[in-house]
Amino acid sequence: MDEPQRHRILMVSDFFYPNFGGVESHIYYLSQCLIKLGHKVVVTTHAYGNRSGVRYMTGGLKVYYIPWRPFLMQNTLPTFYGTLPIIRTILIRERISVVHGHQAFSTLCHEALMHARTMGYKAVFTDHSLYRFADVGSIHMNKVLQFTLADIDQAICVSHTSKENTVLRSGIDPEKVFVIPNAVDTAMFTPAPKRLCYDEIVIVVISRLVYRKGADLLVEVIPEVCRLNPNVRFVIGGDGLKRVRLEEMREKYSLQDRVEMLGAVPHAQVRSVLVSGHIFLNSSLTEAFCIAILEAASCGLLTVSTRVGGVPEVLPDDMIVLAEPTPVDMTRAIKEAIEMLPNINPQAMHDRVKKLYSWQDVAKRTEVVYDRALLCSDVSLLQRLPRYLKCGPWAGKLFCLVMMINFWLWQLLQFWQPSKSIEEVPDILILENEDNEICGKLRMP
Template sequence: GYQLAQSLIERGHKVSFITNNYQGHRSGLRVMANGMKMYYLNQLPVLQGDVAFLSFFHCLPLVKQILVREQIDIVHGHQSTSVLSHCVMMAAKSLGLKTVFTEHSLYSYNDFTGIHLNKLIKWSFRDLDAAICVSHACKDNFVLRAKVDPHQTFTIPNAVDSNRFTPDPSIREAEIKKSGNPDTINIVFISRLQYRKGVDLLLEIIPKVVAQFENVNFIIGGDGSGMADLKALVEKHNLYNRIEILGGLPHTKVRDVLCRGHIFLNTSLTESFCIAILEAACCGLLVVSTDVGGVPEVLPKHMAYLTKPNVKSILRQLARAIINVKKLPCDTFYNELAEIYNWR
C-alpha cells in the first residue's frame, strides 16, 4: 500500500490511510513521506483482537470524521476479512463517496468460514463501484463469492519494489566460499510454516533431496505450527550441517537471505498471487513452485519450474532445477521483472 500511495502522490493526488493501531503503541495521526497521512485507530481496551460487532460501532464515528476532514473522494479497501475495511467502505457509501475494493486471497465456498464470509461480502459489497483482484484465478473466485458484476472487476497483479529486491552475486559467492564446496547449491524456503503453505510437503521433500544431492543445502525462514516438526526432522536425520533454520524474518532481511540461494522453493497448497516467488526471481533465484491458484500467472516460463502439489512432482522439478540452475542466466531476471512489475 505504501508504494502505491507514493506513486499516486507523485501524480498529484492526496492519500490518507486508515488502519488499526500498530502493535498497541502506535496510535493517532502520523504524517509520512510526501505528506501521506496515517490514521491509527485505537481498539477498545477490553478486546483481544478484532471483534467485528464491537469494532464496527466503535470505529464508525471516527471513520466518518476522518473522511469529512480529509475531503476524501474515493475510498479503497483491502481484504474481505478486514472488519475495518468493511466499516470504512460503509461509512464512505453513507457519505456518497466512490468505493473500490482489492481482494488478495482465495477463499473456499463450502466450509464454515467461507460460507459465513461469503454471505457477509455479498451484503457489504452490494453497491461497490469497482473491484480489483491480483490474478485471474482470484477474480474468478471473488466474482463467484461476492456476486459482483464481472465487468466491474479488474485483474491488476501485485507489484514489487524492485529497488529493495536486487540481485547480489557476491553474497552467494561468499556463501559458497564459506561452505568449501564450489558446487554447493542453496535452496531457500521462506514462508509461514503452516499446512496451507505446504509445510507437510516440505518435510517429506527435504530428506529425499539431501540424500540424493550431497551438494544441496536448505535455508528455511519463517515460523508457525510446523516449526517443531521441522526441528524434529533435522534432529532425526542429523541434518544440522545441511539445513539452516532462521525462524521468523523481518521483511527488511528477506532480500539478503534470498541472495544467499540459487533456488527458491514454494510448496503452497493455495495462492492467489504469491509475491514471494516474484521477490525471489528479482533477486536472481530460479523458482520451483506448486502451480496452484494464480501462481502460473506470476512469472515468465523460463524463470519458474511449476509442479503439482505432491511430493513426486516437486522432487522431479527440484532435481531438474538443481541440474540446470548454474547454466541459466538467473541474474538477468531482475531487469526483465523490473519492467513488467512496476508501481508506476
Template structure:
C-alpha cells in the first residue's frame, strides 16, 4: 500500500497537537509495511525522516521550487479581517500594538471571556522563514524559544532578544550572533529570489501573478488561506504523476490539495479531522475556513474523526454522510525517561496546565479553579506551560485574583523541559471548552501523572482512570484538584491504573484501523 499523505508539520516541534498526531500515526503505518510519501508546504532539510519519504518545494526528488518562501519584511504590513493559523483563528486589529494587555473583567465571571483581537506584531511572519538552514529542533536554547514565539520569523525573534537583553535578560553572545546570521541569510535568500523573479518578466498582457501564480513574487504576510492555495498548486504540479493508492489529508489546510489530486488521479481521498473551526472558534468561525472544511469533509471518500465527539460534529454541522465517517482514536508514545516520584524533593504540590493558551483550551477556568483551591490549601503552585493569544490575559487574571505569587508561567517548552515539567507535576488539568481528542493527557499519564480532563473532549471517551469535569464547573474542578492533592491513596490509584491504561492506547492500533479503511476504499 502506497499512501500520499498531506500535512502541515513533520516531524513535530512540540508535544501534543497535529504534528504529534501525524508523526505517531505515520511511524506506526510504516512499521506495518505501508509506504508513505509525506508532503509538506515548506522545504525541509532531509528527504527521509524515520523511514518516511518527505516531499516539499525544492526537494531533490521533485527538483522544483514553487515559490513557498515569502519575502522578509522589515516593516510588517497591516492586515484586516481574520488572521488564520492551523491551531487557532485570531481576529486582528489595524490599531498599533498596545504597550499593555487589554483590560478585562477577570473574576469571578469567567464565562464572559471571549476570544480577543490579537496584536498585529504577534502574528506577523506566521509559517514564514522555515527555509532557514538551522531547524528549530537543532537550534540551541534560548534562540529556539524566541524563534518559536516569533512563529519562525528570525527578524522578530532577533528584535525580541535585543529587548530582552536590554531589560536585563541574559543570552550568550554566540547565540545572539547565530540569530543575527539567520536574519542575514533569510534576507539574502529573499533578495536573491526577488531578483530572480524580476529578471523573468511575465508574459505580455498579464501580471506576474497571472502568468504563474505559484512563482509570483507575492508577500502575503500570514494569510494562511493563501498558503493553502499555493500548497494546492504545488501538489497539483508536482505530485499528479506519482504512483500511490490513497491520498490521506490531515486537517483543513490540506483538504483542497487532496480534492484536487483526487480529481486528477481518480485515487480515493481520506480526510483526517483532528480539529474543526467550531472547536477553535465556536460559532464565530472564519467563513473561508468553514467552506474549505465543509467541502473536504462532505466530498471525501472517507472521513476519519479522532473521537465520537468529532464524528457527531462533522455529521451534524458539516452534513457529512454518517456511513463515510470512522472514529480512529489517537495514540501515545510511552515515556521512558520520566523520573520516579521518589526522585522529586519539594514542599509545594504542582498542578499543571500544559498546552496552547487559547480560548478553545479554557485557561480562564483553570485560573478561577486555582483561586478556589488556594482558599483550602496553601502549599500548591499552579504551572501554566505554553504560549498563545490568551497568555497576557491569564497573567493579568492571576494578578487580579491575587494569586500571582502562586502561578508560574513558563512560556513555550520543548525537548527535555517537557519531560521535566511532567515529572514535577502532581496533577495535570485540561479544562478545554472543546477538544476533538487531546493527546497531552495521555502523555501526562505516561509520565505517571494523574489527570483531570474536560468532559467535552475526545480523550474522555477512551479513559477510565481519569477524573472528568464540565469545563465551566469551577467548584467541581477545584474540589477534584483538592482531592488529588490531599488524599494520597486517590493520587496513587490514578497514577498506577492510569499508566497501565494508557499502554493500550497506541498508534499501532490507530494505524491498523487506517489501513483497513485504505483497503476498503481502494478496492
C-alpha cells in the first residue's frame, strides 16, 4: 500500500525562537504538528546572538540560523541576491518541495520566496498582520507584498479581515487565499486550580509596549479605571519604547501599589502571570488575530479588547467584551467585564477554547494548502514575467529586471556549483509508538 503524500517544507521568517511572539509561536507549533503528521519540516531564520548554524528543537525540528544579523526590528538588511547561495544550498540539501514564508515584514521571507520561485519550487505565504494604505511605510510595504504575491502559488491569512486586507494590498486572486486561524497550546495554558476571589480584581496586560499595541491608550485608561474602582489592580507584562510613559503615568497618579510593571515576561512564565488575574486587557490598535487573547481565554480569563482587525472573529461574544479604541469606551468595557465576572467559569472557558482551536486542526488545513500548491502548473521565467508587469507601469518593469537578474545569478551558481555536487542529508522521520513516546527513524535520500 502506497504511503500518503509527504511534504518537505521549508519555513522561512526573520521571526523565530529565541524571540517570542505570535509569528514565532505559529511557526513553531505548526511545524511540530506537521512533523507528527509525517512531513519533513525545516526552519530558516537569521542568527540570534551566538545562536548560529544548525540547531535541533523538540520533535527533531531542524533550524538553520543563517549568519545574517538583524538590522531593524528583528529584520535582516535587504540584500535581494545575497541570500540566494545559502537558500539554494538548503533547498537542495533538504530536498524541499514547498517553501512557506511567514510575515509580510520579514525581509528573509520575501527573498526566500523570490529565490524559490526562480528555482521552480512551490511557494506559500502566510500573512500575520494588517497594514494601512496611506502612510509612507505601508505604501512601500504593500508594493513589496505585491511583488512577492504576484507569483505565489497559494497564500494563507489568519482571519477573514486579514484576507480582505491582504487581497486589497497585493491584488492577489482571492481564490488563492485560504483563511486558517491561529491556535493555542491548551495543555500549557490552563486555569488556576482554585477559583480566585473577587475582593480584589486583577487586570492583566501582556504585550509589547509600543504604539501599535495601544500603550498610549493604556496610559489614559488605567488612571480612570483605578479612580472608578478602588478594588482594581493592574499587572503589566512586557517591554518597549512606551514603557517610560506607563511608568510616568504610575508616578503622576501615585499608583505604584496598584500598577505592577513586570517588564519582559519569558514565554514559559506567561501562564503564571495570566492565572494571577481575572481580566485580560488587549488595547491593540491593529491586530490580524491576536494569539494572546486565546492564551488568556484558555487560562479562564475574561477578555476586554479593542474592536480592531480580526479580533471580533477570535472568541464568542460571551467570552470577550469589545470596545472602540478610545479611553471612554475602553473604561466602559472594563466596567462591564467586572460585572460579568461572577458568571464566568474558568474551566468551562478553557474547555470551549480547546474545542474551538487546536494546532492539529491548523496543520491538517495547512496540508490542504500544500496539496493545492503542488497541483499548480510549472511555468518558465518568460511565462512568469507578465505577472510582474501587472504590478504597475514602473514597478512592474523594475520587478521584471529584479527577477531576470536573479535568474541569471541562479544559472551562474548552477554552473559554478552544480546541484549534484551538493550533498543531500537524510531525513529523520519522527514517529509515535503505542505509548505515545517519540522515536526517530532515519530515512536515506
